[in-house]
Amino acid sequence: MKSGDIVIKEAIGIGDNEVDALNDAKKQLGLDENAEVDFEVIQRAEKKKFGLFGGLLQKKQNSF
Secondary structure, three states: OOOOOOOOOEEEEEEOOHHHHHHHHHHHOOOOOOOOOEEEEEEOOEOOEOOOEOOEOEEEEEEO
């Protein structure tokens, strides 16, 4: 790698909600929770049906 090269790091965070997913990805990247990053929602969280079936966690992809 040469001086001045741009390096982009990415991580996929998973959590019960958007904030948890974002903070999980930041933690994976070694960033503070207050750090500003670009992100893309990969999967939105879904509640379980009747409190028993299915349900999905929120997934976000962050990069800086």
